[in-house]
Amino acid sequence: MTASASGPASNPTDPERDPNPAATTARTPKSERTREQIVAAALRLFREQGYQGTTMRAVAASAGVSVGNAYYYFSSKEELIQGFYDQMVTDQTAACVEVFAASTDFAARLRGALLAWLDAADPYHEFAGRFFATAAQPDNPLSPFSRASSPARDSSIALYRELIDGSSVTVGAELSATLPELLWLYQLGVVLYWVHDSSPGTTRTRLLIEHTVPMISRLVRLSRLPVIRPLSRQTAELVGLLRGR
Amino acid sequence: MTASASGPASNPTDPERDPNPAATTARTPKSERTREQIVAAALRLFREQGYQGTTMRAVAASAGVSVGNAYYYFSSKEELIQGFYDQMVTDQTAACVEVFAASTDFAARLRGALLAWLDAADPYHEFAGRFFATAAQPDNPLSPFSRASSPARDSSIALYRELIDGSSVTVGAELSATLPELLWLYQLGVVLYWVHDSSPGTTRTRLLIEHTVPMISRLVRLSRLPVIRPLSRQTAELVGLLRGR
DNA sequence: ACTGGGTTTCGAACACGTTCAAAACAACGG
DNA sequence: CCGTTGTTTTGAACGTGTTCGAAACCCAGT
Numbered sequence: 001m002t003a004s005a006s007g008p009a010s011n012p013t014d015p016e017r018d019p020n021p022a023a024t025t026a027r028t029p030k031s032e033r034t035r036e037q038i039v040a041a042a043l044r045l046f047r048e049q050g051y052q053g054t055t056m057r058a059v060a061a062s063a064g065v066s067v068g069n070a071y072y073y074f075s076s077k078e079e080l081i082q083g084f085y086d087q088m089v090t091d092q093t094a095a096c097v098e099v100f101a102a103s104t105d106f107a108a109r110l111r112g113a114l115l116a117w118l119d120a121a122d123p124y125h126e127f128a129g130r131f132f133a134t135a136a137q138p139d140n141p142l143s144p145f146s147r148a149s150s151p152a153r154d155s156s157i158a159l160y161r162e163l164i165d166g167s168s169v170t171v172g173a174e175l176s177a178t179l180p181e182l183l184w185l186y187q188l189g190v191v192l193y194w195v196h197d198s199s200p201g202t203t204r205t206r207l208l209i210e211h212t213v214p215m216i217s218r219l220v221r222l223s224r225l226p227v228i229r230p231l232s233r234q235t236a237e238l239v240g241l242l243r244g245r
Numbered sequence: 246m247t248a249s250a251s252g253p254a255s256n257p258t259d260p261e262r263d264p265n266p267a268a269t270t271a272r273t274p275k276s277e278r279t280r281e282q283i284v285a286a287a288l289r290l291f292r293e294q295g296y297q298g299t300t301m302r303a304v305a306a307s308a309g310v311s312v313g314n315a316y317y318y319f320s321s322k323e324e325l326i327q328g329f330y331d332q333m334v335t336d337q338t339a340a341c342v343e344v345f346a347a348s349t350d351f352a353a354r355l356r357g358a359l360l361a362w363l364d365a366a367d368p369y370h371e372f373a374g375r376f377f378a379t380a381a382q383p384d385n386p387l388s389p390f391s392r393a394s395s396p397a398r399d400s401s402i403a404l405y406r407e408l409i410d411g412s413s414v415t416v417g418a419e420l421s422a423t424l425p426e427l428l429w430l431y432q433l434g435v436v437l438y439w440v441h442d443s444s445p446g447t448t449r450t451r452l453l454i455e456h457t458v459p460m461i462s463r464l465v466r467l468s469r470l471p472v473i474r475p476l477s478r479q480t481a482e483l484v485g486l487l488r489g490r
Numbered sequence: 491a492c493t494g495g496g497t498t499t500c501g502a503a504c505a506c507g508t509t510c511a512a513a514a515c516a517a518c519g520g
Numbered sequence: 521c522c523g524t525t526g527t528t529t530t531g532a533a534c535g536t537g538t539t540c541g542a543a544a545c546c547c548a549g550t
Contacts, residue, residue, distance in 0.1 A: 031528070055505085055507085056506075056507060065530090066530045067530085067531075068530055068531065069528075069529050071507090071508065076508080077506095077508090129382050132381060133378050133382040133385075137375065138374045138441040138443065143441070193487075195381075196383040196390060204487065207487075208487060211482070215476060215479050215483075222472065222473075227470065230463075231464070231467075234456070234459075235460070238453075238457065242449065242453060276498070279499090300537085301536075302536080310500090311501065312538085313501065313539085314498070314500070316538065317497095317498065317499075321538080322536095322537065
């Protein structure tokens with residue numbers, strides 16, 4: 001990690017280099033090919049040698065390009081991780097089609113969605129630690145809250161919207177709008193735990209899911225109770241307040 | 246960041262170099278002096294130039310030692326951050342003495358404790374991002390959940406125990422044991438938000454506190470209600486289950 | 491004083507992420 | 521074909537975190 005010479009914010013003019021992040025479509029000519037080769041090589045090496053163990057020189061060599069060329073497409077090593085991120089959302093969404101078709105029970109659907117994420121992420125468990133660490137940095141474009149990852153975030157939230165709407169549960173009016181976002185936050189928490197989970201087969205995380213899903217489900221149902229209603233309202237307000245960074 | 250040559254776990258035998266982390270006591274001879282000079286220089290530079298902007302060479306020079314010597318005491322640049330961490334807990338605890346003396350109202354005390362943390366951490370806001378990022382790494386000794394930071398964690402949890410016990414609130418039996426730990430987790434969440442908060446004067450974080458403290462307070466009181474009790478119990482169980490990593 | 495072993499300090503050397511100026515290539519108008 | 525202009529590719533060079541073998545220092549035991 002090299003310091004950025006002078007000021008804090010490095011490049012003053014940033015005229016958007018990235019052509020298009022659309023998944024597999026070959027938008028621009030076949031430079032898209034090179035890009036894919038690089039990200040593929042990176043993910044493979046990350047899986048095999050971990051994040052730290054993978055050098056940019058190795059990625060470039062493995063992709064059959066020069067180091068400089070890798071940097072032409074990805075402005076840093078961290079940015080290569082976006083590939084991983086995208087793949088997670090894609091895989092989870094795909095797996096959820098089946099899950100959602102199987103049951104309308106809220107808890108079952110929530111459980112399924114989380115397990116789907118876990119399955120998709122499993123091969124990258126070791127390297128995910130490094131990933132979420134860098135992603136946790138505020139200014140970092142990879143942060144789950146950042147501008148740059150809003151497409152991934154939005155589609156993840158949309159997934160939870162679908163999870164709720166297709167389920168048999170009735171959500172109180174106050175929470176209805178914000179519940180998907182809350183569930184997304186909950187998933188973030190589970191992921192955070194998973195990252196730290198070194199138990200064989202990530203048993204602990206699965207335990208966490210088995211135990212928390214019923215609690216969430218119960219909470220959602222309770223949210224309509226008169227005693228709880230103010231809390232629901234406050235929660236919804238809070239989310240609204242804190243959003244829009 | 247250099248790769249660790251061969252396997253994932255680097256050094257096979259790790260015969261504990263660190264003499265003793267006790268705060269300011271000059272335990273071993275006056276090598277302790279050097280250590281302090283280094284950490285002081287580091288914190289100062291971090292504050293002035295940020296984490297990235299501070300080079301190990303600069304830290305060493307500013308402390309009047311050689312680069313190699315700095316590495317004799319701290320095995321990495323990240324490890325220098327422990328100094329920051331320790332200072333936070335110390336400052337917060339000190340400030341809370343006054344806060345706790347001033348009121349027995351649960352919400353007031355909780356609010357005060359959080360604001361105390363905020364005040365202590367404020368000068369390091371920019372650099373805190375980098376800090377928590379690396380701290381978020383599972384294997385990292387700086388992780389708030391790790392073995393290495395258990396003293397800091399324990400004393401933080403103890404602080405919350407005191408906060409509760411000295412307050413006028415009555416906690417349900419099920420939650421009583423685990424509530425301090427839960428509050429510590431809550432604080433972790435606030436800190437996480439603070440790290441990402443770029444509003445002037447960290448207004449947003451203060452808003453978050455003003456809004457969530459009453460909610461927490463309400464939740465704690467509700468925790469004894471018959472409808473909620475099972476949830477409290479489950480929560481307590483969960484914490485017990487997941488602890489003991 | 492001298493010796494020997496431990497601790498502390500040094501700074502050159504290394505590996506890696508990143509940058510940059512220039513070369514190679516592609517596309518197109520004459 | 522030849523220039524011109526824009527895109528892609530290259531690899532040497534730079535700055536930084538980190539390592540390592542050797543020097544300097546300290547201090548008890550003789």
